Amino acid sequence: MTKTAMQKELVERVREGQPLAIARMISRVESGAPGVVEEIAELYAASGRAHVVGVTGAPGSGKSTLVSALTTCLRRRGESVGVLAIDPSSPFSGGAFLGDRIRMQDHAGDQGVFIRSMASRGALGGLSRATADATAVLDAAGKDYVVIETVGVGQGEVDIARAAHTTIVLSIPGTGDDVQAVKAGVLEIADIHVVNKADREGANRAIIDLRGMLRLSLAGAPGGWAPPVIPTVAASGDGIDELVQSMQAHFRALVSSGELERRERAMAAARVTSIAQALVVDRFRSYESGRRFTSLIDEVYRRELDPFSAANALLRPSA
Amino acid sequence: MESLPVGSQSPPIRVLVAKAGLDGHDRGVKIVARALRDAGMEVIYTGLHRTPAQIVDAAVQEDVDAVGISLLSGAHMTVFPEVIRLLTELGVAQDICLIGGGVMPDKDVDTLTAMGVAAILGQDTPPDVIVETVRRLVAERRRAASAAGRK
Numbered sequence: 001m002t003k004t005a006m007q008k009e010l011v012e013r014v015r016e017g018q019p020l021a022i023a024r025m026i027s028r029v030e031s032g033a034p035g036v037v038e039e040i041a042e043l044y045a046a047s048g049r050a051h052v053v054g055v056t057g058a059p060g061s062g063k064s065t066l067v068s069a070l071t072t073c074l075r076r077r078g079e080s081v082g083v084l085a086i087d088p089s090s091p092f093s094g095g096a097f098l099g100d101r102i103r104m105q106d107h108a109g110d111q112g113v114f115i116r117s118m119a120s121r122g123a124l125g126g127l128s129r130a131t132a133d134a135t136a137v138l139d140a141a142g143k144d145y146v147v148i149e150t151v152g153v154g155q156g157e158v159d160i161a162r163a164a165h166t167t168i169v170l171s172i173p174g175t176g177d178d179v180q181a182v183k184a185g186v187l188e189i190a191d192i193h194v195v196n197k198a199d200r201e202g203a204n205r206a207i208i209d210l211r212g213m214l215r216l217s218l219a220g221a222p223g224g225w226a227p228p229v230i231p232t233v234a235a236s237g238d239g240i241d242e243l244v245q246s247m248q249a250h251f252r253a254l255v256s257s258g259e260l261e262r263r264e265r266a267m268a269a270a271r272v273t274s275i276a277q278a279l280v281v282d283r284f285r286s287y288e289s290g291r292r293f294t295s296l297i298d299e300v301y302r303r304e305l306d307p308f309s310a311a312n313a314l315l316r317p318s319a
Numbered sequence: 320m321e322s323l324p325v326g327s328q329s330p331p332i333r334v335l336v337a338k339a340g341l342d343g344h345d346r347g348v349k350i351v352a353r354a355l356r357d358a359g360m361e362v363i364y365t366g367l368h369r370t371p372a373q374i375v376d377a378a379v380q381e382d383v384d385a386v387g388i389s390l391l392s393g394a395h396m397t398v399f400p401e402v403i404r405l406l407t408e409l410g411v412a413q414d415i416c417l418i419g420g421g422v423m424p425d426k427d428v429d430t431l432t433a434m435g436v437a438a439i440l441g442q443d444t445p446p447d448v449i450v451e452t453v454r455r456l457v458a459e460r461r462r463a464a465s466a467a468g469r470k
Contacts, residue, residue, distance in 0.1 A: 006468070019379050019380055020379055020409065020410075020411065022380075023379055023380050023381065023382035024382055026382065027330065027333075027382040030330065031330035089361075090356065090357070090359075093356065093357050093358065093359045094331060094359045095331070095355065095356035095357060095358060095359045095360050095361065095362065096356060096361045096362065097352055097353070097356045097362050097364065098361060098362065098363045098364070099363075099364050099366075101363060101364070101365050101366070101377060101381075102364060102365065102366035103366075105365070105366065105369070105373060108370075108372065108373035108376045108377070109372055109373070109376060114380055115377075115380055116380055116381060117361075117363050117381060119331070119361045121331075
C-alpha cells in the first residue's frame with residue numbers, strides 16, 4: 001500500500017472510532033510523525049461536534065477520580081466519552097509516570113470510552129503540545145464528549161481555558177482562606193467551580209469563600225453565565241449528576257448567548273498563533289547554527305547591539 | 320500551549336506496567352516504573368488487581384511499545400497466556416512486546432518464553448538491566464514494524 005493510501009485508511013478507521021487507529025493517530029500527533037499534518041487536516045474538518053470539557057485543579061484534588069465519575073455519569077446518559085489525561089514529564093530525564101488511569105478502571109471494555117494518558121513533554125501551561133490535536137482526533141472519532149484532565153496545577157497554568165468549551169476548576173477544603181479565592185489565575189478561568197472531597201471538614205468554608213469571591217465580581221460573566229460552586233465527593237459519586245447537568249447547562253448557555261462562537265474563535269486564534277510561533281522558532285533554529293545568528297550574538301555580547309534589535313534583525317529576511 | 324513539534328526524533332518509549340489478579344505487592348512494580356521513568360520513558364501504571372482484558376485494553380489505547388506485568392502470586396501461567404491471546408486477537412502481538420517480572424519457576428519461564436513473552440525478568444534483576452532490556456526489545460520491534468510499514 002502506498003503512503004497516502006495508508007494515511008487515508010488510518011483517517012478512515014479513526015473516523016469509524018476504532019480504538020487501535022485512534023491510539024496510533026494520537027501517537028503520530030504527539031511525535032509529529034511525517035505526513036501527520038495532512039491527516040490532521042482531514043480529521044480537523046470532521047471535528048467540531050464534541051463538547052470539550054476541561055478539568056483542572058491542584059495535585060491530589062481528585063481530578064482523575066472526578067473525570068472517571070463524570071464519564072460513568074455521561075455513559076449512563078448514552079454519551080460516548082474520550083478522555084485525555086495529562087501528567088508532567090520530568091524536566092531532567094524527559095520520562096514520565098502517568099498514573100491517571102489508576103482511578104479510571106471502571107470503563108475497561110466499554111467501547112464508548114477511550115482514555116489516553118499524555119505526558120506534558122516540556123509544555124508549561126498544564127497541557128501538552130499535542131493536546132489540541134488529540135482533542136480533534138477524539139472529536140472526529142465521534143466522541144460526544146472530550147474530557148481533558150490537566151496536570152496538577154498551581155496558580156498560573158491556564159491553557160485549558162483556550163482548549164475547552166467548559167472549564168471545571170477543582171478546589172478541596174482546607175487549602176486557603178477567602179484571600180486565596182480572590183487571587184488571579186486558575187480560579188478566574190472556571191466556568192464551574194467544584195469543591196471536591198466535600199465530606200471533609202472545612203468544605204462549607206471553602207464553598208462560602210468561593211461563592212463570596214464570585215459575588216465580588218463586578219462585570220457579569222460573558223454570555224450571562226454565573227459560575228456555580230458545586231460540592232462533590234467524586235469517590236462516591238455524590239454531586240456528579242448535578243455537575244453533569246451544570247456542564248450541559250453551560251454549553252446551552254454558550255450556544256444561546258452566542259458566546260460559543262466567540263470562544264471557538266478564541267480557541268482557533270490560540271491554536272493558530274501557537275503553531276505559527278512554533279514554525280517561527282523552527283526557522284529560527286535553522287538560523288541558530290548559522291553564521292548570521294552567531295555574529296548577532298557576538299554584537300549583543302559586546303554591547304554593540306541591544307537584544308531587541310538583534311532579534312528583529314534575525315527575523316528580517318536576510319539580504 | 321504550543322503546537323505539533325515539527326520534524327521528529329525517535330518518540331519516547333511508552334511502557335504500561337501492570338499488576339494482575341489477586342496480588343497486592345506493588346513495591347517492585349513501582350521501583351521498575353521509577354527506573355524506566357528516570358531512563359526517559361513514559362510509564363503508564365494501571366494500579367492493582369487488573370484483569371488481562373483491562374491490561375490489554377489499556378495497552379491498546381495508550382499505544383505502548385511494551386507491557387510489563389509483575390506477578391508474585393503464582394498466577395503467571397493463567398495471566399500471560401490470556402494476555403497473549405488477547406493481544407493476538409487484536410492483531411498487536413507483534414508490535415507490543417510483553418515482559419514478565421516477579422517470581423516464577425525456571426520451567427515456567429521457558430514455557431512462557433516459547434509462548435511469546437519477550438523476556439522474564441526475575442525479582443533479582445538490577446534496574447539498569449531492566450532498562451536496557453526494554454530499550455533493546457522495543458528498538459527491535461520498532462525496526463521490524465517500520466520495515467513492515469506498520470508504523
